[in-house]
Each structure stands twice: as structure tokens, then as C-alpha cells.
Amino acid sequence: MDQNAPRALLRILAVIAVVSFGLSMYMEQFQLAWLQQHPITVNLLSSVIGFASGGLVVALFINRIKDRDVARTRHEPMAEDWKVVTRAVREPFGLLTSAELHDVHEARDASAVAADGSLAEEVTDSYARKTASVWGEPSMEPAEWQAYSAAVRAKGLAFLPVARAFAKRYGIAGKKFDTAFSEFEAKLTALPENGDTSGSSQAYSAAGSALQGFIHSVEELHYDITLHQVRAAKKGRAATP
Structure with missing residues (x-):
């Protein structure tokens, strides 16, 4: 997509703004009496300065917005x-979006009713209780929490190679990605292999926070790279005769 304001126009506006401003400063310093005798000229010169500088700022602002769009x-x-790739690892941490959470509840409810006729509310409450236990004091029986916390770690470890492959596919693998990845990996591998038996979910909430940061970092990194590519492509087109 082309710029709203061509580079040639931006250069012209910049030159007009600089020249008119410089001329006004010169005349104010050395031709003040003449300016006082020609108020219309003063108004015209002020209008030129305002039009050129204002137009330049607006054009640059519009171009910047369009680049980002x-x-x-x-x-x-x-x-x-x-979002699809991270869904499996986000689910046990309770980090699903409202739409994803609705889908999970519907699937779990249907499965429960088909299997043993249990109430949908029980399934929904069970999932909410489990994910809440990751971020606070576990509200499950010790054996249940140990099994669930072990599953959290297992899903996280399974996600790591998937995340690396995803980064390579979208061209975002690099130092910044590795930093965010390593932070999440460190928090994840620090979790007990066979689940937590201490009755504290502090390490799991730390891993969940690291996961949130990693997911956000990947999205931000890809957006920044894409924005750089958009601007570089426009510069390349502008340089082409």
C-alpha cells in the first residue's frame, strides 16, 4: 500500500516550513520597520509557516498511523x-479468552452429561476451581492437586518445541525470542516433575506469569518485525526510479 503523503510532498513542505520560518526570523531581526508597515505580508508569511509546518506534521502522523494499520x-x-498454538498450554493455567472458555465449558459439559449424566455446573465449577488453584492456595485434595500440577508441567514442556518451531516458521527466532523463551522455560522446568506435594502453588503462579509474558513477547516481536518490514518496503519503493 502506498503512503497517503508521498515523500516528495513531505520534502516540499519541510523546505517551505524551514525557508519561511528563516525568512520571518531574518525580517523580524533586520526589517522590523518594514514588517510593521506591511501587516498583510506579515499575515501571509505567518499563514505559509503555519500551513507548511502543520501540513508536514499531519502528513507524517497519517503515514505513521497507516504504517501501523x-x-x-x-x-x-x-x-x-x-492463539491456537498456545491454547493447550494456556488452558491449565486458566488463561483462556472468554470465547475459548465458553467452548471448553460446552465441550466438558457435553462430555460429562454423555458419560454419567452429571450436572453441567459441576464440570464448570471443577475447571474454575482447578485453574484458580494455580494462582492461589490449592482448593483441591492433595492427591488431586498433585495430579493436576503434574499435568500443568507436562503440557508446558510439550509446548516448548512447538513454540520454537512456530518462531522459526514466522521468522521471529532470535535473541529477543530466546530471552523470553528461556525465562518461561526456567520457571517451567523448576516445577516438580511429579506434581506439587507442598500444598503451595507459588511456583505455578510464577510459571503462569512467565507464560503470559512469553506469549505477549512473541506477539509484540512479530508485530515489530512486520512494522519494520512495512517501512523498509516503502523506503525501497521510494528509492526505485
């Missing part, structure tokens, strides 16, 4: 794909 549009497919 193009980058955001190109970023959206990756963001949707990333």
Missing part, C-alpha cells in the same frame, strides 16, 4: 495462529 493487518493471521 498495515502492519497490524499483516500481523493478525499470526496472532490468531499463535
Whole structure:
């Protein structure tokens, strides 16, 4: 997509703004009496300065917004794909979106009713209780919490190679990605292999926070790369004769 304001126009506005401002400063310093005798000229000169500088600022602002809009549009497919890829690891931490949570509840409710006729509310409450236990004091029986916390770690470990493959596919693997990845990996691998038996979920909430940070970092990194590509492409087109 082309710029709303071509580079040639931006250069012209910049030159007019600088020249007219410089001329006004010169005349004010050395031709003040003449300016006082020609108020219409003063008004015209002020109008030129205002038009050129204001037009330049507006044009740059519009171009900047358009760059970000193009980058955001190109970023959206990756963001949707990333949401799908991270869903399995977000679920045990209770980090699903409201729409995803609704789908989970519907699936679990249908499964429970089909299996043993249990009430839908019981399934929903059970999931909410389990995910809440990750962020606070576990509200489950010790054996149940140990099994659930072990599953949290297992899903996290299974997600790690998937995340690396995803980063390579979208061209975002690099130092910034590795930093965010390593932070989450460290929190995850620090969790007990066979689940927590201490009755405290502090380490799991730390892993959940690291997961949130990692997910956000990947999205932000891809958007920044996309924005850079959009601007670089426009510079390349402008340089082409």
C-alpha cells in the first residue's frame, strides 16, 4: 500500500516550513520597520509557516498511523495462529479468552452429561476451581492437586518445541525470542516433575506469569518485525526510479 503523503510532498513542505520560518526570523531581526508597515505580508508569511509546518506534521502522523494499520493487518493471521498454538498450554493455567472458555465449558459439559449424566455446573465449577488453584492456595485434595500440577508441567514442556518451531516458521527466532523463551522455560522446568506435594502453588503462579509474558513477547516481536518490514518496503519503493 502506498503512503497517503508521498515523500516528495513531505520534502516540499519541510523546505517551505524551514525557508519561511528563516525568512520571518531574518525580517523580524533586520526589517522590523518594514514588517510593521506591511501587516498583510506579515499575515501571509505567518499563514505559509503555519500551513507548511502543520501540513508536514499531519502528513507524517497519517503515514505513521497507516504504517501501523498495515502492519497490524499483516500481523493478525499470526496472532490468531499463535492463539491456537498456545491454547493447550494456556488452558491449565486458566488463561483462556472468554470465547475459548465458553467452548471448553460446552465441550466438558457435553462430555460429562454423555458419560454419567452429571450436572453441567459441576464440570464448570471443577475447571474454575482447578485453574484458580494455580494462582492461589490449592482448593483441591492433595492427591488431586498433585495430579493436576503434574499435568500443568507436562503440557508446558510439550509446548516448548512447538513454540520454537512456530518462531522459526514466522521468522521471529532470535535473541529477543530466546530471552523470553528461556525465562518461561526456567520457571517451567523448576516445577516438580511429579506434581506439587507442598500444598503451595507459588511456583505455578510464577510459571503462569512467565507464560503470559512469553506469549505477549512473541506477539509484540512479530508485530515489530512486520512494522519494520512495512517501512523498509516503502523506503525501497521510494528509492526505485
